[in-house]
Amino acid sequence: MNGYDIEELYYLYRQNNSIAKILLIKYCYWKAELMLPMYYFYNGIFYNEREDCIQEIVTLVFRNLDGYRPDKGGLVKSYISLIMQRAISTIIVNERKKGLRKIRNTYFSLDGYCGEDNNIANIEVVRDSKCQYQPDRCMENREQKEILEEFVIENFSMLEQVIVKERALGYKNVEISKMLEIDIKKIYNANYRIRKKLSKLKLFD
Numbered sequence: 176m177n178g179y180d181i182e183e184l185y186y187l188y189r190q191n192n193s194i195a196k197i198l199l200i201k202y203c204y205w206k207a208e209l210m211l212p213m214y215y216f217y218n219g220i221f222y223n224e225r226e227d228c229i230q231e232i233v234t235l236v237f238r239n240l241d242g243y244r245p246d247k248g249g250l251v252k253s254y255i256s257l258i259m260q261r262a263i264s265t266i267i268v269n270e271r272k273k274g275l276r277k278i279r280n281t282y283f284s285l286d287g288y289c290g291e292d293n294n295i296a297n298i299e300v301v302r303d304s305k306c307q308y309q310p311d312r313c314m315e316n317r318e319q320k321e322i323l324e325e326f327v328i329e330n331f332s333m334l335e336q337v338i339v340k341e342r343a344l345g346y347k348n349v350e351i352s353k354m355l356e357i358d359i360k361k362i363y364n365a366n367y368r369i370r371k372k373l374s375k376l377k378l379f380d
Contacts, residue, residue: 181199181251181252181255182250182251184198185199200233200237203232203233203255203259204233206255206259207228207232207233207259210256210259210260211225211228211232211263228266231266232259232262232263235259235261235262236258236259236262240254240255250356253356256355256356256357257333257334260336260355261333264328264336323376326376327339330372331369332365334355334365335365335372337351338362338365
């Protein structure tokens with residue numbers, strides 16, 4: 176699918192060419208499937224609803240395609256990628272809110288205690304170099320992770336959020352640039368902003 180000239184397909188689509196529309200839809204599905212696994216391994220919310228997420232993302236793309244401005248100098252491919260980034264970030268935020276509501280009714284235990292709603296929630300074991308279980312260390316790491324995720328969602332742009340997630344998965348700047356189809360300089364500039372924002376974040380003394 177990456178072999179299509181998306182700029183030309185978009186032009187034909189705006190001329191009400193039905194074949195161009197079909198090919199553009201196929202491209203968007205292909206692109207969404209490429210982008211989703213990155214979030215799938217990071218977040219895990221797409222396990223049972225992956226296809227629904229893809230359809231929602233593609234629908235949002237075509238709903239916002241009219242907002243593309245060729246006079247701004249950007250490519251259609253880049254504009255589509257940006258819409259998808261925003262759509263995925265919105266899905267993550269919404270699912271996270273659902274998860275927080277569910278957590279309030281869940282019983283937590285270190286030994287797998289089963290609550291009244293039959294939900295079992297084990298706190299992840301964290302071991303030190305001596306392989307000793309440290310509950311306090313475990314809770315601290317969990318709390319740090321939640322604070323960091325909240326900070327990223329509230330203070331980072333969509334592009335910066337994507338870069339943080341991909342770097343956490345081990346992707347390099349060049350690879351992220353290719354996946355998002357944007358200039359590598361934009362990645363470097365975003366990394367600078369990310370470091371600057373994170374320097375203001377204090378987790379624990």
